[in-house]
Amino acid sequence: MMQFRTKEEQVADFLREGIISGRYPRGARLKQQEIATMLNTSITPVREALKLLAAEGYVLGDSYRGATVAPFDIEASSEVQSLRILLETQLVKGAVERVTGEDIAELKVLAGEFAGAFDAGDNEATRAANYRFHHRLFEIAAMPQTLHFVQILWARYPFDLINRLSGRVSRAADEHDEMLAALIAGDSAAAMLATRRHIEAGYDELRRSVALDAASARGGPTPREN
Numbered sequence: 121m122m123q124f125r126t127k128e129e130q131v132a133d134f135l136r137e138g139i140i141s142g143r144y145p146r147g148a149r150l151k152q153q154e155i156a157t158m159l160n161t162s163i164t165p166v167r168e169a170l171k172l173l174a175a176e177g178y179v180l181g182d183s184y185r186g187a188t189v190a191p192f193d194i195e196a197s198s199e200v201q202s203l204r205i206l207l208e209t210q211l212v213k214g215a216v217e218r219v220t221g222e223d224i225a226e227l228k229v230l231a232g233e234f235a236g237a238f239d240a241g242d243n244e245a246t247r248a249a250n251y252r253f254h255h256r257l258f259e260i261a262a263m264p265q266t267l268h269f270v271q272i273l274w275a276r277y278p279f280d281l282i283n284r285l286s287g288r289v290s291r292a293a294d295e296h297d298e299m300l301a302a303l304i305a306g307d308s309a310a311a312m313l314a315t316r317r318h319i320e321a322g323y324d325e326l327r328r329s330v331a332l333d334a335a336s337a338r339g340g341p342t343p344r345e346n
Contacts, residue, residue, distance in 0.1 A: 126165075127161060127165040128164075128165040128166075128168035128169045128172065129169075129172075130159075130165075131155070131159060131161065131165050131166055131168075131169035132169035132172045132173055133255070134159065135150070135155070135169060135170075135173055135178070135179075136173065136178060136251070136271065136274070136275075137248050137251045137252065137255075138248070139173075139178050139179075139189050139275075140247060140248075140250075140251045140274060140279050140280070141244050141245075141246075141247035141248035141250075141251060141280075142243070142244055142247055142280045143244055143248070144189050145189065145280075146189050146190065146191050146192055146280075147188055147189060147191060148188060148189045149186060149187070149188050150170065150179060150186070150187045150188065150189065151186070152166045152167060152170070152186075170187045173187070173275075174187065176271055176272045176275050177190055177272055177275040177276060178190060178275040190275065192276070192278055192280075192281070193276060196276055197276070197277065197278060197323070200273050200276045200277050201277070201319060201320075201323045203269075203273055204270065204273050204274075204277065204319050205315075205316050205319050205320070207266055207269055207270050207273070208254075208258065208270060208315055208319065209312040209315050209316055210261075210263070210266060211257075211258040211261045211263060211266055211267060211270065212257065212258070212261070212299065212303070212308075212311045212312055212314075212315045213261075213308045213311065213312055214260075214261030214262065214263050214266075215257055215258065215260040215261045215303060215311070216302070216303055216306060216307070216308045216311050217261075217308070218260055218261060218262055219260050219303055223256075223260050224300075224303065224304055226256060227253065227256060227257060227300060227303070228300065230249065230252050230253040230256055231253055231293070231296050231297070231300060233245075233249040233252070233253075234246060234249035234250055234253055234289075234292075234293060234296065235293045236249075237249050238289045238290065238293065243283070243284070246283065246289055247279060247280065247283050250279070250283065250292065251279075253296060255267075257299070257303075258270065278326060281326055282322040282323070282325065282326045283322075285325050285326065285329055288322065288325055291321065292318070292321075292322065295314065295317065295318040295321060296318075298314040298317075298318075299311060299314040299315055299318065301314075302314050
């Protein structure tokens with residue numbers, strides 16, 4: 121069962137999804153009144169949500185004067201990846217132990233939304249669906265403190281860059297299927313391994329892409345040519 125969330129937590133989750141999906145690009149200004157109007161709420165929960173997101177590292181600035189989406193720190197991404205693997209594999213283990221048939225049905229729908237958005241060529245919707253799939257999966261574990269730390273790590277991870285890589289979304293959909301299959305089978309070890317591989321695959325593909333771009337900019341041989 122999904123836990124009750126306050127209005128500010130709902131707004132914060134909406135904004136996290138928007139930032140990770142690229143709906144709100146890095147450096148974009150977040151206007152409280154626009155967000156409140158969009159979500160049919162008052163300014164107060166929006167302001168409180170921005171305070172939460174500032175504490176987690178998603179946004180910079182004063183919630184009263186205005187906030188902007190935080191820039192990505194590529195120097196920290198390797199450490200963040202290691203921490204993601206450590207915490208997210210524990211969350212998926214907890215999910216295997218607590219998952220219900222209703223949860224599995226919901227996750228299948230979310231995985232289908234991810235694949236469907238990709239097939240439709242809607243990149244923003246694809247990244248948003250990816251966020252919802254992972255968040256719901258980890259929410260099942262009922263480990264709110266661990267999930268909170270994972271959300272802090274997500275603020276510092278280059279999801280927008282990884283999901284733009286050619287063919288990455290299709291491969292990620294297959295990796296989601298592996299995670300779901302292990303979850304349905306009740307196999308904690310397989311679910312943890314599939315989660316680790318999923319995290320590593322995206323980051324490794326990004327590193328190779330960055331290396332290729334750097335070699336091309338230098339006019340030298342690409343890493344594959346060495």
